[in-house]
Amino acid sequence: MRAHLVVLGTQWGDEGKGKVVHLLGKRADWIVRYQGGNNAGHTVVFDGRFFILHLIPSGILLPGKRCVIGNGVVVDPEALREEVRFLEARGIRLRGRLYVSLAAHVILPYHRWIDQIQERTGVHLGTTQKGIGPAYADKVARIGIRVADYLEPTLFQRLLHNNLRDKYPMLKGLGSLSGMEKKIFRAYPGLRRFLSSCAADTTALLQRADRRGERILFESAQGALLDVDHGTYPFVTSSNPGAAAASVGTGVAPQRIAEVLGVVKAFTTRVGTGPFPTQMPDPLASYIREKGKEYGATTGRPRRIGWLDLVVVQSAVATNGIRRLALTKLDVLSGIHPLKMCVAYRHRGKLLKRFPASRTVQQELEPVYEHCPGFAESIRQVRRWRELPEAARRFVDRIERHTGVPVTLVSMGRSREETLVRTTGFQWL
Ligand code: IMP
DSSP, rough: OOOOEEEEESSSSSOOOOOHHHHHGGSEEEEEEOOOOTOOEEEEEEEEEEEEESSSSSGSSSTTTTTEOOOEEEHHHHHHHHHHHHHHHOOOOEEEEEEEEETEEEOOHHHHHHHHHHHSSOOOOOOOOOSSHHHHHHHHTOOBHHHHHHSHHHHHHHHHHHHHHHHHHHHGGGOOOHHHHHHHHHHHHHHHHHHHHEOOOHHHHHHHHHHHHHHEEEOOOOOOGGTTSSSSSSSSSSSOOOOOOHHHHOOOOOGGGEEEEEEEESEEESSSSSOOBOOOEEEEHHHHHHHHOOBBBOOOOEEEEEOEEHHHHHHHHHTOOOOOOEEGGGGGGOOSSSSEEEEEEETTTTESSOSSSOHHHHOOOOHHHHHHOOOOOOOOOOOOOGGSSSHHHHHHHHHHHHHOOOEEEEEEEBBTSSSEEOOOOTTTT
16 A cells, blocks of 8 residues: 655745645645645746645646645635635636545634734734634634534534624624624625535545555645744744644544655745744845745745754654655855855853753854855756756755755756756655
């Protein structure tokens, strides 16, 4: 029986997972999201056209592939319908190819409102304000509304009423309780019709596919350092992008997931607040931001820019059992000399090889850098390892040496063709 693959980001998200999934997805039968929601923004260039997917797996752009939004995802029905319409308007056929788990929790307008209020009045995390955190909070508090509940009008009405009533003290600045309820109900019949057309017992679908020997690619959203358990808490998202969650978030048994590929960007970016030891100042940060088009795919926010942090990548490798890396955006670093990579931190004279748990210490870390020679040449056209400038090869070699895993792919640009495949023997290539 064939085993399945997880593709996940090893930094703070925005590593370029969309392209990698699009590239490897051709060998998959199913492409599955298992956590997060429409806070994600996966950019894919396909047939010369530019797509940003938020909730639907990037694999939907590959003709004939089936896609699942698993039980671990939080689904905003309005956002999903909008994304489906966006794709259909561009000729992407979705009928019979997109399944949404009946056990996934729904994001309702009040989750977005609460997210916005909390950003203004609580710890400022710089969330995407899509209602992700509040929806997961309801799930864990066991007051959430799942897709299955949403599809039953009487049950939905009762759950909605109870939830809105309990949350009203926080929301009262936005209008009356009955006004909010009415607003949600006005949109409900159409959204319910839409959601019932793609809702399914996706655990059963995937388990059956697994038994038939079909291949599943699990597409993580966000990144390892935004993981609510293993990331830079509280400056994280409210789910587990980590590979282990692929099983929890879909119902496919953990031992069926044999391959984990980590996507690492040749430098580091972060949107939102939170510690970022290798953040670099202007003018270099602005130069890289402009050259690499480092603006949030979901919110348009300028991303913070820093040097490659191998302490972070190494922790993602260890925690997730990553066996291969895909390196993205190496081309963006051409013309910068010297290049730096962080291999440890110093804190009050002590050398740290791991990201510390203490929030206070996290803010005070000084990166310890290795310097590498830069390369002046543009490398976007390079497709063979030996044609890369020596300095670029050495940069990649050092990543392998520090993380202990091979760099299988080097991505040079947004389209699938702009990729250097380095090693063979990877059954997903
Ligand atoms: P939330 O997921 O909207 O609650 O946001 C929590 C944190 O995760 C914020 O710092 C966001 O900027 C960050 N975040 C959420 N989704 C993504 C993503 O897809 N890429 C990068 N950062 C993200």
